[in-house]
Amino acid sequence: MLFALMLVGCGQYENPNDLSTIPQEDRMEVAYSLLKQATDALDVKFQKGQITDEQRMEKIREYSEELLKNVDHAKVPLSSQWQYAEILRISRRWIEAEETLKLALKAPADEDRRIQDTLRLAQAEAHNGKYKEAIETAKLTFNAKDEDTAPILLAVLYEISPVVKGHGVDAALADLVVGAIECHARTKVDLKTDEGKIFDSVRSFHIRRAEQLVDQLRAKI
Known part of the structure; x- marks a missing residue:
C-alpha cells in the first residue's frame, strides 16, 4: 500500500485522501513523501509553462492543507514532528508551525536537522511578530x-x-x-x-x- 501511494506519474500527484488507508502512526511520513512528490510534479508543470509560479505555490499550499486534514497531530511521533511542521510552514500556519518546531527540536535526529529546524523556528517566530526572538x-x-x-x-x-x-x-x-x-x-x-x-x-x-x-x-x- 505504501508503495502504491508513492507511485506518481510525471506531472501528476496523489489524492491526499488516500492517506485514510494508512495507520495514523505512519501517516505523517507518508504525507511528507506525498508532498515532495506533489511539489516535484508541480515543478514539472511550471517548467513546461503549464502553470505560473504563483499557481504552483498556491497549489502546493492547497495540497498541504488537504494533507493536514488527514493527519492527527496528536498521533504524530516525535521523530516526525519536523515533517508535520514543514507542512504547516508551507501552509503558512505560523503559530502551529512555531509550536511544532519547538517540539521537534527537543529531539532532532542529527545536527543538520537541528540547524534546519532552528532556522525554520526563527522564520515562524518572525511571522508571528516575535522579531527579537x-x-x-x-x-x-x-x-x-x-x-x-x-x-x-x-x-x-x-x-x-x-x-x-x-x-x-x-x-x-x-x-x-x-x-x-x-x-x-x-x-x-x-x-x-x-x-x-x-x-x-x-x-x-x-x-x-x-x-x-x-x-x-x-x-x-
Whole structure:
C-alpha cells in the first residue's frame, strides 16, 4: 500500500485522501513523501509553462492543507514532528508551525536537522511578530561545524530578514546577517559532488547580496 501511494506519474500527484488507508502512526511520513512528490510534479508543470509560479505555490499550499486534514497531530511521533511542521510552514500556519518546531527540536535526529529546524523556528517566530526572538533563535545555529553551516545564510537572507526588516530591530538584524555571512564563508562542501560545486559557485553571490542588506539596514539606523 505504501508503495502504491508513492507511485506518481510525471506531472501528476496523489489524492491526499488516500492517506485514510494508512495507520495514523505512519501517516505523517507518508504525507511528507506525498508532498515532495506533489511539489516535484508541480515543478514539472511550471517548467513546461503549464502553470505560473504563483499557481504552483498556491497549489502546493492547497495540497498541504488537504494533507493536514488527514493527519492527527496528536498521533504524530516525535521523530516526525519536523515533517508535520514543514507542512504547516508551507501552509503558512505560523503559530502551529512555531509550536511544532519547538517540539521537534527537543529531539532532532542529527545536527543538520537541528540547524534546519532552528532556522525554520526563527522564520515562524518572525511571522508571528516575535522579531527579537527570531533573531536570537537564528543565532543558535552559529555554533555549527563548518560542514553543517550551508543552510544558515540562505535562511537568514531570504526567509527571515524580509519579515523582520523594518520592525525596530534593524541593528540586531544587521548583526545577525553579518554572523550568517561568516558562517557561509567558512562552510565546507565536497567539491567532488554536483551539490558542492553548485554551492561553491554561487557562494560569493549570496554573500554580496547579504552584505548589501547589511549596508541598507545600517544606513537606516
